[in-house]
Amino acid sequence: FTALPDNLYQQSTISTIPVWKPSWRLHQNLLQLFNDHYNQFPCLPCVYCDQLLYPEKAAWVIQGDLSTYALFQLYPSISLDDIAHPSPANKLPTCHSCKVSSTFPRLAQIPQEINN
Incomplete structure (x- = not known):
């Protein structure tokens, strides 16, 4: 330890690389992404096939x-x-495949192992 200089801070070089800061537009896009998309989870069942939807x-x-x-x-x-849907005319959620299809799939019965 005798070879170390008395003041390490004076011997080190100071980095002048600027810190990256996101632009206002990117910051707004990130906020929207986190607030709108990442906070959602599939919670609405399709009224025809029971698939959970965002x-x-x-x-x-x-x-x-x-x-x-x-x-x-x-x-x-x-x-x-x-x-x-919270609108004057009650609207029910459906997946896109059931909305455009002319025949809707039938739901399978719940297995006894799950039902008990």
Whole structure:
């Protein structure tokens, strides 16, 4: 330790590399990405095939008779208020493949191992 200089701070070179700071536009895009997209999770079931959808990606259909939707036939305990779009005309979530398809897939029954 005798070979070390008395003041290490005087011997070191100071780096003059500027610190990178994101632009205002990039900062706004990152905020939107985190606030809008990363905070979402698949929580809306498609009323026809029961696939879970991101709220942002769901297609919406105008509510008809609830007995025509497979989701309400298999799960009668689901409340319409939990999944309906908050608009004057109740709209129900559906995936894009069920919205454009003329025949809707049927839901499989819940296996006994899961049901118990």
